[in-house]
Every structure is written in C-alpha cells, then in structure tokens.
Amino acid sequence: MDITLFLFQLMNGVQYGLLLFLIASGLTLVFGVMGILNLAHGSMYMVGAYLAWYFTNTTGSFGMAAVISAIVALLLGILIERTLIIRLYRRNHLDQVLLTIGLIFVFNALQSLLWGNDPLGVAVPAWLDGAIPLTDMIEYPVYRLFVSLLCILIAIGMYLTINRTRLGMLIRAGESNRDMVECLGVDINRLYTLVFAAGVALAAIAGIVSAPMVSVVPGMGEHVLISCFVVVVIGGMGSIRGAFVGALMVGIVDTFSSIMLPQVSSMMIYILMAVILLVKPKGLFAS
Amino acid sequence: MFTNRAEKLFVWMFFPLALLMPLLLDQNTFYVNKLATILILSIFVMSLDYLVGRCGLVTLGHALFYGLGGYLFVMLTPEYEAVNFWVYTFYVLVIASAIALVVGFIVLRTSGIYMIMITLALAQMCFYFFSDSTEFGGNDGVFIYVKPETSVFGLNLFDLDNPTHFYYLCLLSLFNCLLFFKLIMRSKFGRIVDAVQENPERTTALGYNVFQFRLASYVIASALGAYAGYLFALQYGFVNPSMLSWQTSGTALVMSILGGLGTLYGAILGTLVYEGLHYGFEHLTEHWLLPMGTLIILMVLAFRHGLAGYLESLLGKRK
Numbered sequence: 001m002d003i004t005l006f007l008f009q010l011m012n013g014v015q016y017g018l019l020l021f022l023i024a025s026g027l028t029l030v031f032g033v034m035g036i037l038n039l040a041h042g043s044m045y046m047v048g049a050y051l052a053w054y055f056t057n058t059t060g061s062f063g064m065a066a067v068i069s070a071i072v073a074l075l076l077g078i079l080i081e082r083t084l085i086i087r088l089y090r091r092n093h094l095d096q097v098l099l100t101i102g103l104i105f106v107f108n109a110l111q112s113l114l115w116g117n118d119p120l121g122v123a124v125p126a127w128l129d130g131a132i133p134l135t136d137m138i139e140y141p142v143y144r145l146f147v148s149l150l151c152i153l154i155a156i157g158m159y160l161t162i163n164r165t166r167l168g169m170l171i172r173a174g175e176s177n178r179d180m181v182e183c184l185g186v187d188i189n190r191l192y193t194l195v196f197a198a199g200v201a202l203a204a205i206a207g208i209v210s211a212p213m214v215s216v217v218p219g220m221g222e223h224v225l226i227s228c229f230v231v232v233v234i235g236g237m238g239s240i241r242g243a244f245v246g247a248l249m250v251g252i253v254d255t256f257s258s259i260m261l262p263q264v265s266s267m268m269i270y271i272l273m274a275v276i277l278l279v280k281p282k283g284l285f286a287s
Numbered sequence: 288m289f290t291n292r293a294e295k296l297f298v299w300m301f302f303p304l305a306l307l308m309p310l311l312l313d314q315n316t317f318y319v320n321k322l323a324t325i326l327i328l329s330i331f332v333m334s335l336d337y338l339v340g341r342c343g344l345v346t347l348g349h350a351l352f353y354g355l356g357g358y359l360f361v362m363l364t365p366e367y368e369a370v371n372f373w374v375y376t377f378y379v380l381v382i383a384s385a386i387a388l389v390v391g392f393i394v395l396r397t398s399g400i401y402m403i404m405i406t407l408a409l410a411q412m413c414f415y416f417f418s419d420s421t422e423f424g425g426n427d428g429v430f431i432y433v434k435p436e437t438s439v440f441g442l443n444l445f446d447l448d449n450p451t452h453f454y455y456l457c458l459l460s461l462f463n464c465l466l467f468f469k470l471i472m473r474s475k476f477g478r479i480v481d482a483v484q485e486n487p488e489r490t491t492a493l494g495y496n497v498f499q500f501r502l503a504s505y506v507i508a509s510a511l512g513a514y515a516g517y518l519f520a521l522q523y524g525f526v527n528p529s530m531l532s533w534q535t536s537g538t539a540l541v542m543s544i545l546g547g548l549g550t551l552y553g554a555i556l557g558t559l560v561y562e563g564l565h566y567g568f569e570h571l572t573e574h575w576l577l578p579m580g581t582l583i584i585l586m587v588l589a590f591r592h593g594l595a596g597y598l599e600s601l602l603g604k605r606k
Binding site for chain 2: 031037084087093094095097098099101102103104105106107108109110112113222226229230232233237263264265266267270271273274277278281282
C-alpha cells in the first residue's frame with residue numbers, strides 16, 4: 001500500500017469514525033446523565049435518514065430538508081421522553097431494554113408502512129458535489145470532507161457546552177448526583193428531556209448527513225447501533241471523550257481491516273473490543 | 288416439586304394437553320410442526336429465564352448459543368450420513384458448555400449494563416463470522432440433508448422425519464428441561480444461586496465464590512440454549528445466521544418477561560402467547576411489528592409481573 005492510498009483510506013476511516021462518534025455520543029450522553037440504555041438509538045439514525053429523503057423530495061433542497069428533519073427529530077425525542085422514557089427512571093436495565101426493543105419494532109413497522117422496504121437514495125447537493133484529486137488516480141469527494149468538518153464542529157460545540165456553560169455544569173452535576181441537583185432547586189425533569197432530545201437529534205443528524213453517502217434501507221439503524229455499542233464499551237460508558245477516541249479507533253480499524261483482511265473484517269472491531277476489555281474491563285475512559 | 292398453585296395448575300393442564308395435541312390436530316403437519324417449534328423456543332426461553340430471572344444475569348446475546356447449537360451439529364457431522372441423535376446431543380452439549388465457559392469467563396467479569404452490551408456484541412461477532420463465511424454458506428446458511436437416527440441398543444424410539452415423532456421428542460425435552468431446572472433450584476446449588484441474586488456481597492461473606500456459581504449457571508443455561516438451537520436445526524433441516532441475530536435474543540427476553548420473569552414455567556406461557564400473537568398479527572397485517580411493539584411497550588409499563596404473576600394473583604400464591 002503506497003502512501004497516498006494509505007492517506008486516502010485513513011481519511012475514510014476518520015470520516016466513518018467521526019460519524020460514529022456523532023451517534024455514539026448521543027447514546028453515551030443519555031446513559032451518562034440519565035442512566036438510560038436506549039436500544040432504539042439506532043432507529044433514530046434510521047429515522048433521520050428517511051426524513052432527509054422524504055423532505056429532500058418534498059422541498060427539493062437537501063439543505064432545507066436537513067434543517068426540517070433535525071427539528072422533527074428533536075420534537076420526536078421530546079415526545080418519546082415525555083411519554084415513555086420518563087416512566088423508566090426508577091426501573092432496572094431490563095425494563096429499559098424491553099421498552100426500547102418495543103420502540104425498535106414500532107419504528108421499523110412505521111418505516112415500512114410509510115416509506116416501503118425498497119432502498120432509497122438521496123442525491124448529494126450540487127454545491128457539495130465534487131471531488132478533490134489526491135493523485136492522478138484517486139480523488140476524495142467534497143461531501144465526505146464536509147461531513148467530517150461538520151462532525152468536528154459538533155464535537156467542539158459539545159465539548160464547549162458541557163465544559164463551559166451553565167447547562168453543561170448541570171449536565172455534569174446530573175451525572176454525578178441526581179438527587180443533589182434536585183435538592184438545589186434545578187428542574188431535573190426538564191434537564192432530562194433536553195438531554196434525551198439532544199441525544200436523539202445527534203443520532204438523527206448522523207442519519208441525515210449519511211443519507212447521500214449510503215443507501216437508505218430498512219435495518220440500517222440496527223447495524224449502526226451495534227457498532228456504537230462497541231464504541232461506547234471501548235471508550236467507557238458515559239464518557240464523551242471515550243466515545244470520541246473509541247469511535248476513531250473503530251472507524252480506522254474497520255476501514256483498514258476491510259482492505260487488508262477482508263475475510264474477517266466484520267469481526268475485527270469486536271476482537272478489538274474484546275482485547276480492550278481484557279485489559280480494561282470498564283473501557284478506556286471509565287469514570 | 289411444583290409448590291405454587293398457579294404453577295401446579297399450569298403444569299397439570301399444559302403437559303397432558305400437549306400430549307394429546309397431535310391427536311386433536313389429526314396429525315396436521317403444519318400445526319404439529321408449528322407447535323414443535325414453540326416447544327423448542329420454550330426450552331430456549333426457559334434457559335434464558337433461568338439466567339436472567341434466577342441468577343440476575345441480564346444477557347442480550349443468548350442467541351449466540353442457540354445458533355451455535357445448530358452450527359455445531361453442521362460442523363461435526365458428515366454431510367451424507369445419518370449419525371446417532373443421542374451421541375451428537377452429547378457432543379453438542381459438551382462443546383457448547385466448553386465455549387460457554389470461555390465466553391462466560393469474559394462476560395461475567397462485567398455486570399449490569401456492560402454485560403448487556405458485551406453479550407450483544409459477542410453474539411453479533413459470531414453472527415458476522417457465520418454470515419461472512421463461505422464455508423458455512425454465508426447468509427443463506429447450510430442445509431442438513433440427512434437427519435440423525437435415534438436408536439439406543441437397537442431400539443428406535445423416534446423417527447425424526449415424522450413431524451409427530453419430532454413433536455414428542457421436543458415435548459419430552461421441554462418437560463425434562465423444566466424438571467431439571469426445578470431440581471437445580473431445590474438443591475443446595477440452587478439455594479446459593481438464589482442467595483447470589485438476592486445479595487452477592489453477603490453470599491461472598493458467607494464464604495461462597497459468587498463468580499463460580501454465576502459461571503456454572505451461565506454454562507448450564509448456555510448448553511440448554513444450544514440444545515434448543517440444535518433441535519431447531521434438525522426440525523427445519525437448515526441453519527442460518529439469523530438464528531444468532533440480536534432479534535432472536537431480544538424476542539426471547541420479551542417472551543420470558545411476558546411469561547413472568549424467573550418463574551421457569553412462565554417461559555412456556557410467554558412463548559405460547561407471544562407466538563400466538565405473532566401468528567395472529569401476521570395474519571391481520573404485514574406490519575405486525577407495529578401492534579407487537581406497542582404491546583411490548585404497554586407490557587413494560589403496565590403488566591410488570593407477566594402472565595405467571597397474573598395467574599398467581601388470581602389463584603393466591605401458596606397451595
């Protein structure tokens with residue numbers, strides 16, 4: 001493998017990792033703050049992609065569709081938290097697993113009811129449709145570069161929100177002691193709604209920006225969910241920094257193993273996870 | 288043996304009725320096969336129920352062993368030669384136990400939410416292993432051309448190609464499985480398992496090695512889960528990776544909660560009702576996941592002790 005090809009694949013790996021980070025950060029944020037394991041998190045990614053397809057076709061503009069879809073996802077997150085998740089806070093993990101499995105069923109059924117089971121495609125918006133030549137043979141799509149940049153911006157935004165704002169302070173406080181935060185007069189329920197909706201929105205945004213890169217198909221959320229689990233387990237449950245490191249590791253390992261070890265490529269990230277767990281049973285950045 | 292009233296009633300109604308079922312159905316192949324599948328699934332769900340409900344070990348990767356049971360048989364047997372059912376049952380149980388020992392050693396180092404995610408990820412790893420392998424037919428799976436024969440000392444008890452015979456083999460297996468778990472729970476081992484779930488710290492303080500008891504339970508439940516998968520493979524004559532998918536694990540969890548977690552006989556109840564609803568909804572609409580998903584959500588919110596719990600509150604708990 002020569003150096004340009006290596007760099008090209010590295011860029012692919014990093015881009016995939018950044019996208020995974022976007023989804024996994026929502027999962028880990030919701031778990032860290034609220035103690036909720038949301039198996040339907042992958043469904044939110046799927047919903048984002050399908051909404052992007054739907055609104056691109058109705059409005060004719062991907063940019064517009066992306067904004068509308070993100071807002072719809074945010075509202076959906078608020079609705080799910082207010083009606084269902086709110087009843088789970090004092091319950092055990094098993095109930096959380098079951099209720100969110102129920103949600104996966106419902107979302108899968110709604111998807112096939114509303115949009116059918118055929119693979120759908122979203123065109124890359126014209127202003128991002130181009131490629132940067134790396135060598136004579138290889139070029140890198142502008143859209144992928146745009147996605148990576150967007151993910152990095154969101155990651156920085158999250159970092160600043162959590163570490164530099166009052167809201168972030170409350171989130172961190174909620175992570176360490178729910179009851180104490182409540183005693184100090186903070187409306188914890190509102191904080192929870194916000195965090196859950198933000199988690200849903202993160203997954204949906206990942207789905208929206210993925211829509212032009214992958215085909216929009218049934219079951220796309222479940223595949224992503226499992227990869228996110230690996231990311232979160234490697235990074236340490238509840239740690240956003242861990243999710244970032246874990247996502248990049250998974251993205252790069254997955255991309256390179258599919259070129260170098262195609263026979264076992266889909267197993268590689270699980271092997272990576274198992275090895276890390278043997279050394280650090282709670283993940284790399286466990287709090 | 289069966290001390291509580293609801294359990295007694297269920298066992299005394301279910302097994303005699305199940306014995307008569309093939310006669311009542313006039314040996315209708317479709318329904319006898321369908322019921323045999325439900326019996327097989329009940330074994331799988333019961334083994335999961337023991338793990339989750341009695342040992343407090345929540346796993347979302349039990350399908351790993353269900354699938355392994357099927358694939359182990361395919362790996363071990365020659366393609367065009369009938370092998371002995373009992374001998375291969377033994378092989379499958381032993382090898383599945385050995386694998387469960389290794390897997391259990393890794394996953395039981397963690398607990399709670401971590402264990403849920405790690406069991407899921409490991410099962411998924413196996414899923415990809417088999418769906419990518421050319422040797423085992425990838426996504427299409429492998430066919431089993433010749434079913435095993437079941438003779439012991441020249442005595443041929445079951446003809447596995449006959450649906451009714453196969454049904455009775457499954458029923459016998461399920462009954463033995465229930466009996467086995469009941470015996471375990473009554474033994475000293477079972478009391479310690481109960482104690483471990485109730486309060487691991489105190490059990491440790493009493494001088495028991497909690498990890499060993501959990502590992503032993505994990506191996507037992509996994510081996511029986513593999514046995515169920517092995518029966519399933521024999522019934523349909525093929526194995527494919529979907530047996531290992533997370534949906535298989537998730538659905539089994541739903542069934543065991545629906546039946547009443549930790550009650551063991553509830554696993555049969557839960558599987559029966561879930562499969563009945565599945566069959567009914569599927570007839571009504573191709574989008575059967577919608578009513579099913581809604582029902583699961585409602586069950587978690589409002590129906591917390593499962594069907595067995597409901598039965599018990601109707602009948603009063605003691606005899």
